[in-house]
Amino acid sequence: MQQILVAGETLVDFIPEEPGPLDEVETFHRRAGGAPANVAVGLARLGRPPAFWTRVGTDPFGDFLADALADAGVPTEHVERDPDAKTGLAFVSLDPDADRAFSFHRDGSADTRMEPGGVDGAALADTDWVHAGGVTLADEPARTATLDLLARAREADATVSFDPNARPELWTDFDFPGSCREAFALADVVKVSPEDLDAAGYDGAAVDESDPASATEVAAAVAADGPHTVLVTLGGAGAFAYATPDAPWNDGDEPLAVDHGGYDAEPVDTTGAGDAFTAGAVAALSAGESLAEALAFANAVAARTTTEKGAMTALPDRDAVAALRGE
Known part of the structure; x- marks a missing residue:
């Protein structure tokens, strides 16, 4: 079984009691979050606990997050504590369809201060798969630390996956499309949404959720920039995947394109659904x-x-997934 390493931000998500604009929300519930943290916990719930490199403050919110990761079964040897920076926060608003928007409070937060070398060569040598997200590319030194990790993972022959996770309000110092292409060049597998594609300078608007095959051309364009596999999430319509002949799961001489229409669910909160995917x-x-x-x-x-509130707290185990699939 392959050993997995996830890297990136861990934040506190404040989830609203009721849907509505952020300026009208009276009550929030504290939840552990951050896209890479959600992926790490999701893997642990699925029986594949990964190493997780992240950085939180030595404040009470950092204590809460470190405890949440440990309680979820995520190994904590790479969870760094920063004595000089606060833990990042994100306030979430939900519309009536459970779609979410974020207001981030992470200027100079601990996760922006991850530094190159946080995962040493010995740990990386024991790793077969490395996953990272795009939020840490928005600030230094976390930007350099993330790109350095991906480059060293490639050199160590690990499979590298990347989720750009477009959050426009966070990108003030660097160019998001250029940063995505820099990361895509180091990745084997990229997971994107149509919104991510648009923000990264690809034609995400050309993707019709009712016609998964419409993602073929834009997925091929992403693959041309580096990764051999592109996964495109389509919300309630499921997902699409494109793999070049270089992908280990493509036995043919031509690109492989597959799609899946998803599963029926009554969404309560879509926060973290992409990370769960x-x-x-x-x-x-x-x-x-x-x-x-x-x-x-x-x-x-x-x-x-999506059937429960929160991101990390809603992540299912294999039994819950099997039940949904009727297995």
Whole structure:
């Protein structure tokens, strides 16, 4: 079984009691979050606990997050504590369809201060799969630390996956499209949404959720910039996957394109659904499943996550995923 390492931010999400604009929300519930943290916990819930490199403050919120990761079964040897920076926060608003928007409070927060070398060569040598997200590319030194990790993972022959996780308000010092292409050049697998594609300078608007095959051209454009596999999430319509002949799960001489229509669910909160999908996809692909099975499994993990509030707290185990799939 492959050893997995996840790297990136851990934040406190404040989830609203009721849907509505952020300026009208009276009550929030504190939840552990941050896209890479959600992926790490998602993998642990699926029986694949990864190493997780992150950085939080030595404040009470940092204590809360460190405890939440440990309680979820995520190994904590790479969870750094910063005595000079606060833990990042994110306030979430939900519309009536459970779609979310974020207001981040992480200027100079601990996760922006991850430094190169946080994962040493010995730890990386024991790792077969490395996953990172795009938020840490928005600030130094975390930007250099993330790109350095991906480059060293490639040199160590680990599979590298990357989720750009577009959050426009965070990008003030660096160019998001250029940063994505820099990361894509180091990645083997990229997971994106149409919104991510648009923000990264690809034609995400050309993707029609009712026609998964419409993602073929834009996925091929992403693959041309580096990764051999592109996973495109389509919300309630499921997901699409494109793999070049270089992908280990493509046995043919031509690109492989598969899609899955997703699973019926009554969404309560879509926060973290994309991260749940990523956890499911990494768990399946790293275990040697086919691309089609990985897509179906990832969709089921994501769908199950939307049926409860919060991101990390809603992540399912394999029994819950199997029940959703009727297994």
